[in-house]
Amino acid sequence: TQLLEQSPQFLSIQEGENLTVYCNSSSVFSSLQWYRQEPGEGPVLLVTVVTGGEVKKLKRLTFQFGDARKDSSLHITAAQPGDTGLYLCAGARGSQGNLIFGKGTKLSVKP
Amino acid sequence: GEEVAQTPKHLVRGEGQKAKLYCAPIKGHSYVFWYQQVLKNEFKFLISFQNENVFDETGMPKERFSAKCLPNSPCSLEIQATKLEDSAVYFCASSQSLLVGTADRFYSPLHFGNGTRLTVT
Numbered sequence: 001t002q003l004l005e006q007s008p009q010f011l012s013i014q015e016g017e018n019l020t021v022y023c024n025s026s027s028v029f030s031s032l033q034w035y036r037q038e039p040g041e042g043p044v045l046l047v048t049v050v051t052g053g054e055v056k057k058l059k060r061l062t063f064q065f066g067d068a069r070k071d072s073s074l075h076i077t078a079a080q081p082g083d084t085g086l087y088l089c090a091g092a093r094g095s096q097g098n099l100i101f102g103k104g105t106k107l108s109v110k111p
Numbered sequence: 112g113e114e115v116a117q118t119p120k121h122l123v124r125g126e127g128q129k130a131k132l133y134c135a136p137i138k139g140h141s142y143v144f145w146y147q148q149v150l151k152n153e154f155k156f157l158i159s160f161q162n163e164n165v166f167d168e169t170g171m172p173k174e175r176f177s178a179k180c181l182p183n184s185p186c187s188l189e190i191q192a193t194k195l196e197d198s199a200v201y202f203c204a205s206s207q208s209l210l211v212g213t214a215d216r217f218y219s220p221l222h223f224g225n226g227t228r229l230t231v232t
Binding site for chain 1: 115144146151152153154156159167169170202204219220221222223224225226
């Protein structure tokens with residue numbers, strides 16, 4: 001059973017389009033992080049959301065944490081080819097220290 | 112250093128051989144995590160250290176996997192008698208601390224290395 005479900009698994013869009021990636025769980029997380037991973041590299045942290053209902057913006061990326069802290073979304077406005085990559089959500093629970101990762105959304109933005 | 116350094120980048124082992132992977136965390140970071148990324152991008156937690164002490168080893172297959180973080184040495188992950196299913200990319204990540212922010216919140220931004228791709232043939 002996957003604790004964090006990400007959807008869609010794959011997304012191929014044209015430059016300029018908008019998209020939303022979802023990260024859902026039946027469990028509550030104390031915080032949730034979004035990472036982006038490019039081929040041959042490790043994931044790089046984009047943002048951490050902590051408070052239920054929190055919205056954070058990073059240029060064209062908008063991250064939201066659900067009110068109940070069970071789900072999150074990532075919205076990209078006017079996607080560019082440079083946004084191509086694997087987007088991973090990862091949840092932290094309590095003080096255990098290890099993050100639980102979703103399986104990721106592989107995004108391809110075509111010029 | 113300012114980056115998590117993992118070596119080697121690629122490692123090929125015949126089934127049954129030993130494999131040893133290394134990780135130098137960012138200087139000043141107290142926590143080290145090992146993750147295994149298998150096909151379809153799934154990240155599986157293996158083990159974490161607080162300095163040289165094991166913090167959480169709930170993800171470690173105990174029979175063939177072992178890990179150490181000794182003072183003044185890179186951390187290591189060793190697989191005895193590798194199996195085909197051990198083929199994966201192994202990522203090391205480090206973190207300055209675990210608890211950041213208010214008392215009832217916990218989050219640990221992880222800084223990942225670029226991984227070691229292990230291929231077992």
